[in-house]
Amino acid sequence: xxxxxxxxxxxxxxxxxxxxxxxxxxxxxxxxxxxxxxxxxxxxxxxxxxxxxxxxxxxxxxxxxxxxxxxxxxxxxxxxxxxxxxxxxxxxxxxxxxxxxxxxxxxxxxxxxxxxxxxxxxxxxxxxxxxxxxxxxxxxxxxxxxxxxxxxxxxxxxxxxxxxxxxxxxxxxxxxxxxxxxxxxxxxxxxxx
Amino acid sequence: xxxxxxxxxxxxxxxxxxxxxxxxxxxxxxxxxxxxxxxxxxxxxxxxxxxxxxxxxxxxxxxxxxxxxxxxxxxxxxxxxxxxxxxxxxxxxxxxxxxxxxxxxx
Numbered sequence: 001x002x003x004x005x006x007x008x009x010x011x012x013x014x015x016x017x018x019x020x021x022x023x024x025x026x027x028x029x030x031x032x033x034x035x036x037x038x039x040x041x042x043x044x045x046x047x048x049x050x051x052x053x054x055x056x057x058x059x060x061x062x063x064x065x066x067x068x069x070x071x072x073x074x075x076x077x078x079x080x081x082x083x084x085x086x087x088x089x090x091x092x093x094x095x096x097x098x099x100x101x102x103x104x105x106x107x108x109x110x111x112x113x114x115x116x117x118x119x120x121x122x123x124x125x126x127x128x129x130x131x132x133x134x135x136x137x138x139x140x141x142x143x144x145x146x147x148x149x150x151x152x153x154x155x156x157x158x159x160x161x162x163x164x165x166x167x168x169x170x171x172x173x174x175x176x177x178x179x180x181x182x183x184x185x186x187x188x189x190x191x192x193x
Numbered sequence: 194x195x196x197x198x199x200x201x202x203x204x205x206x207x208x209x210x211x212x213x214x215x216x217x218x219x220x221x222x223x224x225x226x227x228x229x230x231x232x233x234x235x236x237x238x239x240x241x242x243x244x245x246x247x248x249x250x251x252x253x254x255x256x257x258x259x260x261x262x263x264x265x266x267x268x269x270x271x272x273x274x275x276x277x278x279x280x281x282x283x284x285x286x287x288x289x290x291x292x293x294x295x296x297x298x299x
Contacts, residue, residue, distance in 0.1 A: 004292045010270050012288040018209070018214045019282065026217035026224065085220070105287050143225050 027085040034187030036077020040070040041181025048173030057158040057169035058124035060116065066176075075093055076140065081193055125168030129175050130158025144191065150183045152162030203281050205250050210235055210243040215278050217271035226266040230290060244268065252277055 004012070047066035050057045082089045108131040116124050137151025154175050161171040187193075213233045217224060224232070230240050247253045252274030256267045266281050270278075 002296045004288045008288055011293045012285045015212070016282070016285050016289075019212065022213045022216040022232065023220035026220040028233055029228065120226075145225060191221060193203045 024088070028088075029142075029188070030191040031078060031085060031094070032143055032147060032187060033074070033077035033193065034184045034189070034191065035193055036043055036074050036081070037141050037184030038181050039073050039184070040075065041177050041179070041184055043070050044075065044176030044180055045173060045178070048169060050167055051172070057172065058121045058123040058128075060112070062127075063172075070176075084193070096142045096167045100141075101135040101139040104131050104138070107131055122165040122168060123162065124161075125167070126158050126162030126165060128158075129154050129161050129171060132175075133158050144187070144188075146183050146186055150179055153179055168179060202284055205246065205275055206281055208243065208270065209239060210239055211247055212281075214240075214244060214247060214268070215252060215270060218268055220277055222269055224268055226268070229268060232283055247274065266273055 003177045008174075036084065043066055047062050048064045050059055056062075081096075088094075108128060111127050111131070112124060115121060115127060132155025133151050133156075135151070136154060140148030140151050157171045157175045157179075160169045164171075179181055206215050209220075210233060213235075214229060216227060217232050226244075229244075230237065233240065244253065244255065248255045250273075252273055253257065254269045255272050256263050256269070258267075
């Protein structure tokens, strides 16, 4: 082989770096764990059933532990998928998603406290669904379309729950249970786990 | 590039957008048009043109369908495309390896 020129070497280095960056970006882009999301959906369904059994749709003794368990499952499942895909667990895209979603979740926590404290707990399902939808649809900008679409669907469910608070538990079950489970299984099917 | 060292490179995937498409699909076996557009940060027209060339060469498989009545195009890397990327990576690594050997001898 002819000895490569300095320009050839630089081009080869840049090309390999570009390939590595693109592959990392594609892997991170779909590194949302479908199995994790499906498991979160099952937790959502169980929480909705428990809240229904207890007769209090927005029972914080049910939904706060469910949120903690769901976040833990999602983090563990996403980390496991990232390790399997051999991409950084805390990549640039993941940092962006967390950075976008966290403020809306914090706003959700504040509103939960305020609405509960002022005795308007019937508005909690709509508030949770709408804020979660806002966070996911914004965070989904850095991920696959299914995540963005899921965020928009949560927003719509939030609107429905605010219009019909008497059906709040149904919307919670459909959103945190059904939507998570459906989109999770779709990701498993289309993006390998 | 264009020197004799790089004359043997697969011109089809040497182009930056096409290389990006193949690399992205090597990392994730199934990506939609919108996903690829976001990952590669390119325009609709640019992505369409380059994806068509890869499809014609048999490097990728294009599936067109509908989801909720909206057209949806999905891409997969074929075995031929994966072999082409592997060969291209080998060539890049060889360029660096030969250059390193030449440097050590000098």
